[in-house]
Amino acid sequence: MRHLMSPLDFSVEELDNLFELANDIERHPKKYAHACDGLKLVTCFYEPSTRTRLSFESAMLNLGGSVIGFSDAGSSSASKGESVADTIRVVSCFADICAMRHPKEGAPMVAAQFSGIPVINAGDGGHQHPTQTLTDLLTIRSLKGHLGNFTIGLCGDLKFGRTVHSLINALVRYEGIRFVFISPEELRIPDYLIDMLKEKNIPYQEVISLDDVMPELDLLYMTRVQKERFFNEEDYVRLKDFYILNKAKMERAREDMLVLHPLPRVNEISVEVDNDPRAVYFKQVQYGVYVRMALILTLLGISV
Ligand code: NCD
Numbered sequence: 001m002r003h004l005m006s007p008l009d010f011s012v013e014e015l016d017n018l019f020e021l022a023n024d025i026e027r028h029p030k031k032y033a034h035a036c037d038g039l040k041l042v043t044c045f046y047e048p049s050t051r052t053r054l055s056f057e058s059a060m061l062n063l064g065g066s067v068i069g070f071s072d073a074g075s076s077s078a079s080k081g082e083s084v085a086d087t088i089r090v091v092s093c094f095a096d097i098c099a100m101r102h103p104k105e106g107a108p109m110v111a112a113q114f115s116g117i118p119v120i121n122a123g124d125g126g127h128q129h130p131t132q133t134l135t136d137l138l139t140i141r142s143l144k145g146h147l148g149n150f151t152i153g154l155c156g157d158l159k160f161g162r163t164v165h166s167l168i169n170a171l172v173r174y175e176g177i178r179f180v181f182i183s184p185e186e187l188r189i190p191d192y193l194i195d196m197l198k199e200k201n202i203p204y205q206e207v208i209s210l211d212d213v214m215p216e217l218d219l220l221y222m223t224r225v226q227k228e229r230f231f232n233e234e235d236y237v238r239l240k241d242f243y244i245l246n247k248a249k250m251e252r253a254r255e256d257m258l259v260l261h262p263l264p265r266v267n268e269i270s271v272e273v274d275n276d277p278r279a280v281y282f283k284q285v286q287y288g289v290y291v292r293m294a295l296i297l298t299l300l301g302i303s304v
Pocket of ligand 1 (some may be wrong): 051052123129132162163226262263264
């Protein structure tokens with residue numbers, strides 16, 4: 001049985017197949033409308049979510065399957081002290097595949113060890129968010145036509161942002177990627193990722209100013225400051241509006257630069273940027289549904 005804990009669980013070739021499948025789903029949605037008839041997805045969300053949970057639900061419904069689950073730890077038996085290991089053993093009797101989000105790093109991995117059904121990590125603490133990464137990669141691949149040979153700027157909370165950590169891990173497997181990390185000193189990318197880039201000889205630069213690097217970027221990945229992972233409110237308030245992408249900044253960018261954001265956006269992208277054709281963060285959400293449909297089919301071993 002196959003689970004998805006990290007984007008590296010799939011080889012580059014397997015990811016290519018997954019993205020081809022997602023593009024086919026986009027072109028021919030009707031062909032897949034009954035692929036999961038009679039099957040159930042269970043969503044176990046111990047942490048808030050709008051996009052990830054609803055896009056999993058939407059993906060399963062688009063495939064003809066049904067969905068059960070909880071969206072808040074308080075409404076599950078976790079509030080009575082049940083372990084993740086027991087919960088997954090129980091829900092394995094109710095459904096065919098599980099998407100799990102948890103505030104503790106590694107919780108979905110524990111679940112996978114005790115599960116009778118495939119488990120998908122839908123975000124574990126500040127660690128990984130593989131399905132967001134699949135979404136990001138599919139968006140880049142579909143809109144740029146290729147993965148690799150670009151300079152990507154990652155801006156904002158590079159310390160706590162799990163989508164950033166997952167994306168870097170996934171991108172290092174492609175040729176010709178250069179990273180520009182844009183963050184305040186306190187929210188710098190973790191050392192273990194810098195060590196990994198050094199070891200693999202992958203070019204990167206760490207800067208504070210977004211303005212300075214704007215003209216050299218092919219992709220800009222904006223992120224929100226992760227309020228819930230801060231130890232004190234004061235630091236959050238000081239850092240939350242450190243970057244605000246606005247029209248003036250976009251004028252310094254290339255004409256074909258794409259702006260991505262995993263969402264939710266707070267203040268880091270001004271709404272005046274939304275109508276810029278280079279702002280693709282809402283298109284990205286749609287790609288997230290296609291790629292989750294492709295993932296569900298792949299993990300369940302269903303071919304159409
Ligand atoms: C992200 C997450 O949960 O890490 N959201 C998402 O799933 N698209 C990003 C965030 O919360 O900032």
